[in-house]
Amino acid sequence: MDEAYLAQPPQPDLYMQSTAPAPxxxxxxxxxxxxxxxxxxxxxxxxxxxxxxxxxxxxxxxxxxxxxxxxxxxxxxxxxxxxxxxxxxxxxxxxxxxxxxxxxxxxxxxxxxxxxxxxxxxxxxxxxxxxxxxxxxxxxxxxxxxxxxxxxxxxxxxxxxxxxxxxxxxxxxxxxxxxxxxxxxxxxxxxxxxxxxxxxxxxxxxxxxPAKIAATPAEASGFDWQAIGKLGFTRQMIWFYTAIAFYVGAELGIGAWIVEFLQRSKGFSLTGATGFLSLFFGMIMVGRIVGSLVVERLGYLHSVLGAAGAGLICVLIGIFGPPSLVIFVPICGLFFSIIFPTITAVVSEVNPAKTNTILGMLFAAGGAGGALGPWAIGVVSNSLGIQLGFALVAVYCLLVIGATGMVQRTFRK
The missing domain is CATH 1.20.1250.20 (MFS general substrate transporter like domains)
Structure with missing residues (x-):
């Protein structure tokens, strides 16, 4: 985090709720x-x-x-x-x-x-x-x-x-x-x-x-490497990149491997396994509708921590519990749903300048996580079996919680 930002007064409410100026x-x-x-x-x-x-x-x-x-x-x-x-x-x-x-x-x-x-x-x-x-x-x-x-x-x-x-x-x-x-x-x-x-x-x-939402002269001045370096590579932003990369790795990891996991580890038919995949994405959609009603009240980072924690519990129950509880794996989508858009909301608030550029860097980090997360599950599954490989999703959830906790600490300094 750069010195100018550290010199500002503490912002404890930012991780509680939206603090953007009136539009x-x-x-x-x-x-x-x-x-x-x-x-x-x-x-x-x-x-x-x-x-x-x-x-x-x-x-x-x-x-x-x-x-x-x-x-x-x-x-x-x-x-x-x-x-x-x-x-x-x-x-x-x-x-x-x-x-x-x-x-x-x-x-x-x-x-x-x-x-x-x-x-x-x-x-x-x-x-x-x-x-x-x-x-x-x-x-x-x-x-x-x-x-x-x-x-x-x-x-x-x-x-x-x-x-x-x-x-x-x-x-x-x-x-x-x-x-x-x-x-x-x-x-x-x-x-x-x-x-x-x-x-x-x-x-x-x-x-x-309207001109009020068009690019401002400051934004349209071109690509300023020095400004982007100060804004996009702070300690705080590194933790944001880490959180969203592991979240996308977890979501796409489930999307890529849940069918194989259910068939090999829980004895599901192909039809039943693909039905659970559809249920997972359905839960994500429902969760985002519900999340749109609660994230402003609970606070952005608190919402992310709670969602990642609940998702972690669901994943662990679904993977290591009996087959009757495996439905908790797709249910985790209900909690996963709000993590990506809510992290986006926080990042956009703390970066009012060059917002689109910073968001592009954030989404690139998410893309990297989406490419590497499922790949790692496949590698571990080849060596240790699909159950332990799929359990990497739980590890990703833990890392999301840890990175988000580190983001909170930057606001308290």
């Missing part, structure tokens, strides 16, 4: 139009993000690709996402979130269209990188837009924002499964989703954005 007065109609547009962007994010997985098996059969090639194509999306989370934050601070969301719609449109028409590995990989770039732009600028519109209740609205990602993710298996079971090609499944991405661009082109 500039905007016409309610404009606020809700832009809020709805932001929610729609995250719906598309969740829809497109999960479309690739829902069609992968059909694509592999159609093109005679191996699992390794399929996994590499999916990696293209994560690569694009990681690059975009770093670049989009800088650009959004310069030109405003609205223009980056317009760009996101264009990137996803181009990527989806190219992916649907490609047949070679490298063209599919490249198209998925472009899709990932669009999704990364939505992650950064969608959050940034909601923070600008609702600075006094950002925790509530960021939880609602991510709820729409969950709605999109839940609809994809129904949409893709219905079309694929009806004999429709995976290419057409992508093509039929193209209007959503085009609509995203149109929504933000047509929605007026």
């Amino acid at each position: 500039a007065v905007l016409a309610p109609k404009i606020v809700w139009l832009l809020t709805a547009a932001g929610f729609f962007s995250f719906f598309i994010f969740g829809f497109v993000d999960n479309l690739k997985g829902a069609t992968l098996s059909t694509l592999l059969v159609d093109l005679d690709f191996s699992y390794a090639q399929g996994g590499s194509i999916l990696f293209g999306a994560y690569l694009g996402f990681f690059i975009a989370t770093l670049a989009a934050g800088v650009l959004a601070d310069s030109v405003g979130s609205r223009k980056i969301l317009i760009l996101a719609g264009g990137l996803i449109s181009v990527g989806v269209l190219a992916f649907a028409g490609a047949s070679t590995f490298w063209l599919l990989f490249g198209a998925m990188v472009v899709v990932g770039l669009g999704m990364g732009c939505i992650e950064v600028s969608g959050n940034g837009l909601i923070i600008q519109l609702h600075p006094l209740n950002r925790g509530r609205y960021l939880n609602l924002l991510t709820t729409f990602h969950g709605i999109g993710a839940l609809l994809v298996p129904l949409y893709a499964g219905w079309l694929l079971n009806g004999g429709v090609s995976w290419r057409q499944v992508f093509q039929f989703s193209l209007p959503l991405a085009v609509l995203l661009t149109a929504v933000f082109v047509l929605t007026p954005v």
